[in-house]
Amino acid sequence: MKLTPEELAHFETEGWLFLPERFDREEIGLLRREADAVYAQERQEVWREKSGVARTAFAAHTFNEAYRRLGRHPRLVEPVQQLLDGPVYMHQFKINAKAAFDGEVWQWHQDYGTWKRDDDMPEPRAMNIALFLDEVTAVNGPLFIVPKSHKAGTLEAGHDLETTSYPLWTLDRATVKRLADAGGIVAPQGPAGSVLMFHSNIVHASPPNISPWPRTIVYLSLCHVDNHIRQFKRADWIAHRDFTPIEPLSDDSLRELARESVATQAAE
Amino acid sequence: MKLTPEELAHFETEGWLFLPERFDREEIGLLRREADAVYAQERQEVWREKSGVARTAFAAHTFNEAYRRLGRHPRLVEPVQQLLDGPVYMHQFKINAKAAFDGEVWQWHQDYGTWKRDDDMPEPRAMNIALFLDEVTAVNGPLFIVPKSHKAGTLEAGHDLETTSYPLWTLDRATVKRLADAGGIVAPQGPAGSVLMFHSNIVHASPPNISPWPRTIVYLSLCHVDNHIRQFKRADWIAHRDFTPIEPLSDDSLRELARESVATQAAE
Numbered sequence: 001m002k003l004t005p006e007e008l009a010h011f012e013t014e015g016w017l018f019l020p021e022r023f024d025r026e027e028i029g030l031l032r033r034e035a036d037a038v039y040a041q042e043r044q045e046v047w048r049e050k051s052g053v054a055r056t057a058f059a060a061h062t063f064n065e066a067y068r069r070l071g072r073h074p075r076l077v078e079p080v081q082q083l084l085d086g087p088v089y090m091h092q093f094k095i096n097a098k099a100a101f102d103g104e105v106w107q108w109h110q111d112y113g114t115w116k117r118d119d120d121m122p123e124p125r126a127m128n129i130a131l132f133l134d135e136v137t138a139v140n141g142p143l144f145i146v147p148k149s150h151k152a153g154t155l156e157a158g159h160d161l162e163t164t165s166y167p168l169w170t171l172d173r174a175t176v177k178r179l180a181d182a183g184g185i186v187a188p189q190g191p192a193g194s195v196l197m198f199h200s201n202i203v204h205a206s207p208p209n210i211s212p213w214p215r216t217i218v219y220l221s222l223c224h225v226d227n228h229i230r231q232f233k234r235a236d237w238i239a240h241r242d243f244t245p246i247e248p249l250s251d252d253s254l255r256e257l258a259r260e261s262v263a264t265q266a267a268e
Numbered sequence: 269m270k271l272t273p274e275e276l277a278h279f280e281t282e283g284w285l286f287l288p289e290r291f292d293r294e295e296i297g298l299l300r301r302e303a304d305a306v307y308a309q310e311r312q313e314v315w316r317e318k319s320g321v322a323r324t325a326f327a328a329h330t331f332n333e334a335y336r337r338l339g340r341h342p343r344l345v346e347p348v349q350q351l352l353d354g355p356v357y358m359h360q361f362k363i364n365a366k367a368a369f370d371g372e373v374w375q376w377h378q379d380y381g382t383w384k385r386d387d388d389m390p391e392p393r394a395m396n397i398a399l400f401l402d403e404v405t406a407v408n409g410p411l412f413i414v415p416k417s418h419k420a421g422t423l424e425a426g427h428d429l430e431t432t433s434y435p436l437w438t439l440d441r442a443t444v445k446r447l448a449d450a451g452g453i454v455a456p457q458g459p460a461g462s463v464l465m466f467h468s469n470i471v472h473a474s475p476p477n478i479s480p481w482p483r484t485i486v487y488l489s490l491c492h493v494d495n496h497i498r499q500f501k502r503a504d505w506i507a508h509r510d511f512t513p514i515e516p517l518s519d520d521s522l523r524e525l526a527r528e529s530v531a532t533q534a535a536e
Contacts, residue, residue: 101441105478138406138455144479173369177480185479187406207478210373211412211453212445 001075003082011083015150016186016198022075023131023193023254030258032133032192034066035095035216045237047165053099055165059237061093066257071220074248076129079197080222084125087245089228091115091126092221092238095133098141103209105163107170110149111221112200113157114169119239120231124154126223130196133216136189141209143196143217146176148183150199171203179203222246269343271350279351283418284454284466290343291399291461291522298526300401300460302334303363303484313505315433321367323433327505329361334525339488342516344397347465348490352393355513357496359383359394360489360506363401366409371477373431375438378417379489380468381425382437387507388499392422392468394491400462401484406455409477411464411485414444416451418467439471447471490514 001022003011011017023031039046039054046057061071070076071093080088097103111128115121136142157169180203188196198204200221209215223229228243269290271279279285291299307314307322314325329339338344339361348356365371379396383389404410425437448471456464466472468489477483491497496511 100445105476107478137453138410138457139412139453141475142406144407173480177368180480185405185407189406205478207409207475208373210375210473210475212441212448 001078003079008083011197011199014147015202016145016147016188016196018188018190019195019197020190021193022195025193026258027254028133028192030066030254030261031070031218032216034064035133038064038095039097049099049102049104049165051102053102054097055104056097057095059093060095061090062237066254067093069249069254069257070131070218072246072249073254074251076131076195076220077222077246077248080127080129083127083197084222084224087225088222089225089243089245090220090240091121091223091229092240093219095216095218098206098209098215098217100212100214101210103141103215105208106206107160107163107168108176108203108205109157109168109170110155110201110203113154115200115229116154117169118231118234119229121223121227121229123227124200125227126221127200128198129220129222131218132190132192132194132196133218134214135191136194136215138187138189140211140213140215141206142187142189142215143204143206145186145188145198146179146183146203147186149179149203150201152179152201152203154201176203269346271347276351279465279467282415283470284413284415284456284464286456286458287463287465288458289461290463293461294526295522296401296460298334298522298529299338299486300484302332303401306332306363307365317367317370317372317433319370321370322365323372324365325363327361328363329358330505334522335361337517337522337525338399338486340514340517341522342519344399344463344488345490345514345516348395348397351395351465352490352492355493356490357493357511357513358488358508359389359491359497360508361487363484363486366474366477366483366485368480368482369478371409371483373476374474375428375431375436376444376471376473377425377436377438378423378469378471381422383468383497384422385437386499386502387497389491389495389497391495393495394468394489396466396468397488397490398464399486400458400460400464401486402482403459404457404462404483404485406457408479408481408483409474410455410457410483411472411474413454413456413466414447414451414471415454417447417471418469420447420469420471422469444471
């Protein structure tokens, strides 16, 4: 899966790129079931909302076979290698739940702001590629992205320890308004299996999910290996310290596991 | 402005109807300015979010000339007279702010649930017609509507006195999920000046507005005069006690005021 020149140009100008339906029903079915299994575990990698439902699960690629394969999937890793122009390692891996009714806000922020301040990542040569495990619509807490904001550099931010269970370096309102008045705000929507890429300096947020349906998205935060973090303040399952270049698996690695899993269930 | 047979059929089946761009730029400009003037007043009709910004202003048609004219505007009153099949009076009038960054949730509810329980309105022969004063998009807290839920009758509800500053009879999660799984959820979006009608038993909600832009909507809750409320527990500026049939003004009544207002400003 190589990005086209048009897609590369869109990313360069706008700072984000939406690729609808890149994973099929079998693959998503497997990941959806495994996400529920991950959330059901009581372990330090699984963070919960104030209500107790899962908010996010870190590092599932280190303890779950389906997510191990997803973390090395060529449809996710190769476009990022292409954009970052070289080998990448996994800086962070999370499955964000945004649970039905209870999923809370992610305030306006830039990811690189956190990676710089908390992890001393030298440059914004890192980015997110996200996979929708549920259909994302206007009603279940879609991601809000401020196009072109990746050109604004790394902005001043305050450390929000109060709004939700997860600490985040968040932007002030005047900055968000200025950038949104200039670039607008998009809310990419599409079926499960769609992929969303965005620059590590893009300004983004997501509202609470008040709908009766979940909105699960997996985020791979991939970093050029030369640009690895220098500071190890956060747990190694939040900000990884294994800078080995990812070797992508074959394109059908996840589909094969899905078929084995279905065959096993049928045999039981 | 008469509804077409197709529009009437859509309302009957779905319980809601969206009419894009029924009011023009001059009219909306006037109402937008006057809304800010209303919110700036310290009076009992203006309710505030926990942050202090305005959440809603009641009964502005009783103390503001632009809203007096809007409350008798034929483009809003006549379609409701048509659907309710007879003369109507103003049961409630509010300008909901859903302020930039601070606008809070309205939980899942039916309006008639409140009108029945609090005001003893005999039947759901009443409905809302809403006018967008700002463009409504996926990002600034659009209204979420469960199509066909108006056929479910008046559902069990609990009195929510805690989530926001405004007490509301809200539905339980299992009920919302059951109806949304059957009918889906729509989030009508469109430019300022658009009109949204919905049945008094339709299940609806709206999420917080985390965007840097306001989302102001005026709601006229009109009731058939024969169906007036029987119980006067709530303040008369929340649930009105004047059951006189509304006589619509001329179609250009609001536009005339907008022009006078602009001429006055230019002369100053």
